[in-house]
Amino acid sequence: MRRILLLNTLPLAMLAVTLLFLNDFQNSLLETDVNALREQAHIYAAALGQSAVMRNPARHPLPGAEYMFDTALARPLLLRLTEPSPNARARLVGPDGTLVADSLNEASLAHHTGEKLPASFPDSDLPRQWEPPHNNSLEVAYEWLLSLLPLSSREGIVTLDTPDAPPPDPSAAGSTRGTEAAPYIRRTPDRQLVITVAEPVMHDGQTVGVIQLTRQAQEVDRSLFAVRSSILSLFLVAMAVTVLLSWYLSLTIARPLLRLAVASHDMRDVSGRADTVPENLLNRRDEIGVLARALRGSVLALWARMDATERFAADVSHEIKNPLSSIRSAIETLPRIENRVRQERLLSIINNDVKRLDRLISDISDASRIDAELSRARPEPVxxxxxxxxxxxxxxxxxxxxxxxxxxxxxxDDPAHPLRVLAVEDRLVQVLRNLIGNAISFSPSKGLIVLRCRANSEKVEVSVSDEGPGIPDGKLEDIFDRFYSERPNSENFGQHSGLGLAISRQIIEALHGNLYAENRHDDQGRVLGARFVILLPRAP
Structure with a gap:
């Protein structure tokens, strides 16, 4: 659950943080405010240069200082110019860096110049700063995010990391018209965005002073707050949906997998054969249902293999015990018999039983090796x-x-392209030899045994047909049981172990094929003989 939630929410959180920067959007808004404020400063400078300038009364003014501000005209004019823009602060500075006029209150001007403004100078201050809605959690979250986002800019926008650093010297604006100082953009300690521009005041081609305009970028903060609030709102909604989906995935995937793991542990460790795979998982139509059914099938196949191994061990014990009993009885009887003919007959029985034991042990050994050998062998086209x-x-x-x-x-169907099957050649030869030998043993003298090979859809069908008595009714499957023997009367007892057909089917099924038997009939329904059919996957 934790990993699902982390993997689902981490990309979403990274996308939201990336969008919160909004560098291009912020820079475009700042550029717009800077251009508007610079144009306003240019208008103020032109008005002051025409109406608030007088000749320097000094007897020998320095070159380039023939004109100076008329303070009595400059201050009222500056107030009238800034009256339509109460959110801007204007400061007029002389060529020697002295403050001539300031749109702030009289106390601010006295602090900078040491002189007192006329009574007509109004007591004003910058307007109340814009703030986000007074929601404690929202405000705290917004201020925290804002503190993490650096103020980036494009070319021409100056960004200072220290909000208390002084702006560039306004007197260094230049002595020719059209020279512009770089704007000064900063955030105050209370996180308010402030823009300052400087414009030279010209008269007859000479720089009389500099006007400096400072304004809060309220619309920038307001627009950024609106966009970031929308992003955060969408992020919270998306995060809630993601958490719900993660919880749903946990309920539908993670927990069912855990239940399957617990069921597997129980089936392995709990005594008995308790099928603990939940039925609701088996009935699902998705990948979890496929996995549950595969787990159950594997367990059932394992149990079937265990049962087959137990039956095989019991059958082996039974089949070996019979010749051993016969040998023991013959050995116990042999010392008590004086007739030479009867002794030779008992010795012949012992010899046949020993051969039978040898055949049994060889076939049992072969049968026990088949599964392990075929699990390692790789089928190839044959x-x-x-x-x-x-x-x-x-x-x-x-x-x-x-x-x-x-x-x-x-x-x-195509002689130019011979039929090929996916098989292990040695084991396939063993199966064909068993089937051909079985057909020969049941065929009459000079009887015909037919081998056929043809394509059957995506498989290849190989059949071995004989003209023998056929297979008894109800024995078409029993003949493939281990140690089952249905031999001709002319054949001596014990010549076959009864494992040939069982081993043959075991090999074919390990090659993902099928082996079955059937009787051949004529039009009147009479049995003409037996047929063994092999179906194997066709090789490309």
Whole structure:
């Protein structure tokens, strides 16, 4: 749950923090305010340069100082000029850096110049600063975020990290018209944004002084607050939705996976075979349901394998015990028999039982190795037609006159592209030999055994048909059981262990195929013989 919540909320939080910077938007607003304030200062400078300037009364004025401000005219005029803009503070500075006029109250001017303003100078101050709504939590959060965001700017916007640092010297604005000092933008200790520009006051091409305008960028803060509030509101809504979705994912994914883990632990450690996979997870139609059903299937397959191993061990014990009992009985009887013929007969029985034990042990060993061997082996394309042709030729070359005849019938749809199957060649040869040998043992003298190979959808079908008596009714599946033996009467007892067909099916199923048996019938329903069919995946 914690990881899901972290992974879902972290990108959202990073996006929200990135959007809160709003550098381009803030800079465009600042540039607009700077341009408007500079234009206002330019108008003030032009008006003061025409109406509030007089000749310097000094007998020998310095070069470039023929004109000076008329204080009696400059102060009232500055007040009248700034009256339509009460949120701006104007200061008029002479060429020597002395303060000539200030739109603030008389006490502020006296503090800077040591002189007293006329009575007509109003007692004024900057307007009340804009503040965000007085919501404690919102204000605290906004102020905290604002303190983390640096005031960035474009070219031409000066940003100072120390809000109490003094602005550039207004007297250094230049001596030619059109020279502009860089704007001074700062935040006061109470986080208010303030813009200051300076404009030279010109008269007859000479710089008489500098006018400095200072104004709070209220609209910038207000616009930024509105946008950031919208972003934060959307972020909070998105965060709430994300938390709910994370909780939903936890309920529908994380917790079911934990329940499956607990069920797996219980099925492993709890005594008995308790199927503890919850039914509601098994009935789900999503990936969790697939996983639950796969877990249950794996456990059931494991239990089935354990049962098969137990049955196999019991069958092996039973099959080995029979010849051992026969050998023990013969050995116990042999010392008490004096007849030489009967002794040889008992020795022959012991010899046959020993051979039977040897065959049993060999087949049991082979059967026990098949699963492990096929789990390591990698199926490869095998040309099944060539394999059947080789087996057919070997049989026909070595057959005796009265033995069954082996015939290959190729029913492939494209002779130019032989049929290939995905298999382990050695084990596939073993299966075909078992089926052919089984067909030979049930075939009459000179009977015909037909091998067929043809494509069947995405599989290849290989069949072995004989002309024997067929398979008894109800025994089509029993013949694949371990140690099941249904042999011809002419065959001596104990020549087969009853594991051949069981091993063959085990091999084919390990290769993701299928092996089954059926009887062949004529039009009247009479049994013409048996057929064993192998289905294996077709190789590309």
């Amino acid at each position: 040309a099944v037609e060539s394999l059947l042709a080789i087996l057919t030729e070997m049989h026909q070359t070595t057959r005796k006159p009265d033995d069954a005849i082996l015939k290959l019938v190729d029913e492939s």
